[in-house]
Amino acid sequence: MSNYIGIIVAVVLAFLILRTVGRIMFKVIGLFILMGLATFFLLFWNGGILKSSETQLTALDLRAQYCDESGDAIKCECIVEPLYAEIEAKYSPEQIEAMKDKKLQTIRVVLQALSARKTEIKACLAENDASGKWKEFVEDLGKQGLGEDLKQNLRGLLE
Numbered sequence: 001m002s003n004y005i006g007i008i009v010a011v012v013l014a015f016l017i018l019r020t021v022g023r024i025m026f027k028v029i030g031l032f033i034l035m036g037l038a039t040f041f042l043l044f045w046n047g048g049i050l051k052s053s054e055t056q057l058t059a060l061d062l063r064a065q066y067c068d069e070s071g072d073a074i075k076c077e078c079i080v081e082p083l084y085a086e087i088e089a090k091y092s093p094e095q096i097e098a099m100k101d102k103k104l105q106t107i108r109v110v111l112q113a114l115s116a117r118k119t120e121i122k123a124c125l126a127e128n129d130a131s132g133k134w135k136e137f138v139e140d141l142g143k144q145g146l147g148e149d150l151k152q153n154l155r156g157l158l159e
Contacts, residue, residue, distance in 0.1 A: 062080050062083065062084075062110075063076075063080055063084060065140075066079070066080045067080055067081070072133070072136075074125075074128050074130045074133050075133050075136070075137055077124065077128075078121055078124035078125050078128060078130065078133065079114075079121055079124075079125075079133070079134070079137055082117040082120050082121055082124070083110065083113050083114055083117065085117070086112075086113035086114075086116050086117050087109060087110075087113050090109075090113075091109070121134075
């Protein structure tokens with residue numbers, strides 16, 4: 001009789017242990033599935049973080065953004081065109097094209113060009129009574145994912 005009670009207790013304990021371990025394993029497996037889905041969406045869905053560098057600032061994007069029909073004519077004339085004049089004076093078309101893939105180099109070149117043409121940009125904005133356009137330009141660049149340090153550099157550039 002005591003053998004039967006021992007077997008019943010062992011079976012009940014084994015059932016309780018397996019049930020508890022099963023619940024834990026179900027949660028762990030579910031967690032791994034969620035992490036896998038999150039990784040998939042971050043890496044591959046709509047380009048994800050793999051294409052995030054393509055949405056960043058490149059020197060060639062500014063002209064397309066500001067100097068087409070829907071762009072801001074004052075920003076184009078006073079900020080973007082002097083910027084391009086400086087970049088095109090310093091670099092060949094091949095070098096500019098090669099910069100497209102090098103975000104940090106592009107940002108450095110844009111900052112140098114803006115700094116070099118600072119007085120021209122200030123004068124043009126003042127002449128068009130559009131000093132607030134610089135702040136809008138900096139905010140537009142901030143929306144493109146530039147770091148806070150770079151935005152501070154841009155803000156201070158014309159002050």
